[in-house]
Amino acid sequence: MTDVAQFPPGFLWGAATSAYQIEGSPLADGAGPSNWHLFSHRDGTISDASNGDIACDHYRRFGEDIGLMRQLGLQAYRFSLSWSRIFPAGTGKINQKGLDFYRRLLNALLDAGIQPYPTLFHWDLPAALDERGGWTNSDCAHWLADYAQTVFGALGGLAENWTTLNEPWVIADAGFLDGIHAPGHRSLQETPLVAHNLLRAHALAVQAFRAESNGRIGIVVNIEPKYAASDQRGDQTAAERAHAYMNRQYLDPLFLGGYPDELAEVFGDYWPRHNEADMRLLRTPFDFLGVNYYTRSVNRADGNNLPVRASPVAQPGAEYTEMGWEVFPRGLKETLLWIKRRYGDIPLYVTENGAAFKDPPLTAQGRLHDARRVEYYRTHLNACREAIGSGVNLKGYFAWSLFDNFEWSYGYSKRFGLIHVDFDTQKRIFKDSAYFFSEAILSNGASIDSD
Template identity: 40%
Template sequence: MLKLTRADFPEGFLFGAATSSYQIEGHAQGGAGRTHWDDFADTPGNVAGAQNGAIACDHLNRWEADLDLLRDGNFDVYRFSTSWARVMPEGRGAANPEGLDFYDRLVDGLLDRGLKPAATLYHWELPSALADLGGWRNRDIAGWFADFTHTIMSRIGDRLWSAAPINEPWCVGFMSHFMGQHAPGLRDIRATARAMHHVLLAHGRATEVMRDLGMSNLGAVCNFEYAVPADAGPEAKKAAATYDGYYNRFFLSGLMNRTYPDDVLEGLGPHMPANWQDDMDLIGQRLDWLGLNYYTRKLIAAAPGPWPGLEEVPGPLPKTQVGWEIYPEGLYAFLKRVHDGYTRGLPLYVTENGMAWDDRLVNGAVRDDRRVAYLDAHLAQVARAAADGVPVKGYFTWSLLDNYEWNVGYDPRFGIVHVDYATQARTPKSSYLALQRALAR
């Protein structure tokens, strides 16, 4: 049982659950085009078990029952993403009527159930045809993304409660182009610098398009990790600051301050696209809210070699199934830091927070007491921030359903609802039932 309930949060505080298109829909259905995640998964060694999102949770065909779970769980908002390749199979040109119809039905289904639709345009499923043209390395992607934005939001934008262009720019830029852990799987600093800038440029263009369509309540969603020096020495302190720079401050500073941190430009500056400074007004245009995705902290040590000259080391705190340290205080720290140093009164939302565990279905039930404790501890930090004057307005747990967890496949389970991937049966876990009770009005 959760210690906190809806009554412990400010009046009007919203509670939601989040998912993403490729992770749950079943991308091999409904006329969707191929994505770079399909290509990445087809390459040996990239994804556990060479698994992909072809069927995933079959949400494309089971969306009505999944929306019933949201309604019956007493949630207020559903944060979902649209698939670029489902809407425009080649990334450009003709739209897929089946894809547009699906998101049309989804939004109407949410409204019919009294739920607020919160859309994210892009959650990492780049059409392969655009990857062939350089993907996020190519400046033209900002225009392609603007066209996609116009196509999908001309259809559903009039009924959305909120919208954000891109989920977790760090994952799109750095994790995918420098670390090689996500599609397209590059390890190239020049590609990284360009992708990190172009993802924000695409954010700016999409925001322009949505404003021109008359949409409101537009925001951005960034992910944050609490970086801690692995020891007391100056080298570790500098390494942790560098990690904080390219993970936390680069995108936040671009969006809110129209500049990039000097310590990050020490490494990326020589590789940035020409005249990138000219794009900063477009990138830093007005937002209506900012979303924070938070899961863990990292211990950072110095390491030999070129920039960034660091490495992650194991920490002493309890860990989730995927090895992430559980550090709820980091969520409070980021809410306070973002408000005090960057957004200065802009509404904030915790747009993702949750944990993976090897949940098992036993006698028709899933007891995920560790997840209940995780959610309780993090919700307490959100309530603490609100009590301290931070304008945090909502909290979304990740994720509604167990799903395809990218390069680690289907083994990690983040959901508050268990999915049997063989039968597609849904079973609400103890965490779902705890939230259901806590959010009852």
């Protein structure tokens, strides 16, 4: 083993999942349907015509799964709660059995010595709220705050670190602009309204947390750095618009108190006026920022590709994952440094980072040699270490994902997991990437450059 610098003492090593992607049993024990349950049961929405009815069966197998987490040596586990398990109608009557499930899960994690990092909302909105307009309805921010208050009051003492929302950009863009995620809308007018309501919901949930808990709370955003395809002014401004739309739209209001000027150009007549009270609300202080990083995009001007009038350009010779995402570890370091420069020295976590590759067959010895995923983790962990060396206040790293799971509109056709799941038998098998990650945890990163 090569003697290399470890990560700082206390650096946190974890893995991440989300409720609808792994739990299964979406209507069990009094739970209500979510918009993703309904969406995945509609013809033509999921590429392999699957749904999350069983997924990884984590709802029934969480004890076994926590045992696997212990074998990996995970210090933390990031997961989400299903809103409709706790409030079947989104508001009103509480489903005690739903709360009890998450209480059992949290207690089991604590008994195993694994820190829970729960997320309130990871895309699966109660279907009853979707019928009332969902995130297009300004009341939805208060619905989330009421749900949050219930959760924090009942479970807040079992976890010190919470997050409000996961990837609000994906919710707005994929769910309300492109229509490839639930609820399947395609509306340029709705998209900025949804984005703003999500940030309002985050702020109100933070306030609910402060009233119920002494712990720490943050939000998780996905950041994709935007590069211009050339030094021509058109490509430069196209990349700036794309950056404002995907990245700065969700961070500038929280830290700087205003939306990027470019968004008025992006949305045109559909860009709303935001009142001062809302903008003050969005500045509600929180404790840490979660950053999900997978790739970058290189952009050229394209007047036909609305709303940003920019299109990504494939890079010759670059490696791409099964999702069509360029493998670009340098972008993770640059992203973390950009956040520090623009928004200050807030504590950061890499809350998702990983890759979907086509896994090889199991060997005769039952091993799964996912060498490309191992290299992905190696290079991106090195990018994290370099960012720390450059002064970034990075507190931890969560691999995406702990398991192969239901990958939203791709169904089960894309595999991100450290742990292979046979969805017919529910058998779990550690991939080589799991063993690599386990050694990284044990050595606090000293092993990641070893041969």
